[in-house]
Amino acid sequence: MDRERRTSLATRAARAGGAVAGERFRTDLRVETKAHKNDLVSAADAAAQDRVVAILSGESDAPVVGEEDETPSTLPASGPAWVVDPIDGTANYLRGLRVWTTSVAAVDDGRPVAAATVMPAMDDEYLAGADGTRLNGERVTVSDRDDVETFAVAVLGWGPQGERDAYATLSEAVVRDCGDMRRFGSMQSALAFVASGGLDAAITTRRPNPWDSVAGVHLIREAGGTVTDLAGERWRPDSQGLVASNGAAHDRLVEIARRVAAAAED
Structure with a gap:
């Protein structure tokens, strides 16, 4: 087909x-x-x-x-x-x-x-x-902002109680380093909003389930955006973490996510 x-x-x-x-x-x-x-x-x-x-x-x-x-x-x-x-x-x-x-x-x-x-x-x-x-x-298409301090960023990857330390740390990092933070309670919605320019980025340090992520990743890429793992490599369904953005300040967002993931391992 x-x-x-x-x-x-x-x-x-x-x-x-x-x-x-x-x-x-x-x-x-x-x-x-x-x-x-x-x-x-x-x-x-x-x-x-x-x-x-x-x-x-x-x-x-x-x-x-x-x-x-x-x-x-x-x-x-x-x-x-x-x-x-x-x-x-x-x-x-x-x-x-x-x-x-x-x-x-x-x-x-x-x-x-x-x-x-x-x-x-x-x-x-x-x-x-x-x-x-x-x-x-x-x-x-994705947004055209290029200053991460003006970005509206969705933090993804909510988990059960007792397993939210990384989420809390990532949220704090986004609040400190980016323009604003969003949480929608629907990963596919947030990824679609990145694709259409309503959000500038979306991040998780967790490995998302394929049904929560694959469709939205394709929407973003076809809209001109970038989606990688925590190493900055092209995202795949088996990747650790997901960093999706308009591409303009993607390295900075990867750095934020990587820093949070490293701190969680210490």
């Missing part, structure tokens, strides 16, 4: 999954926990993922990697695959907050080649294939 067809399929699947989630948004849903008491899930996550997977599987035999149910959680080392997050920002979703997405990405050998991130509660849709990133059909 060529990239154009994969972009089209990712878009249709994300729209359909987003519609399922949207129908249940702000309704009375039973909430359960997964890894810890703030790791929430509901029947809406599973229903949205089922819809996404059904559409993908109807037109592609590539494996699907996802967060919910029995889908694999690890990307294959080679070949094509799909990466799905039916509701990224579940805690926001369950609180009635509009910042959540349904995200679908296509990858080849672990490299994203197409992505769709839809935000049904906000009527926004971010798409990227091989010809740039579009928001609601209009071409968008």
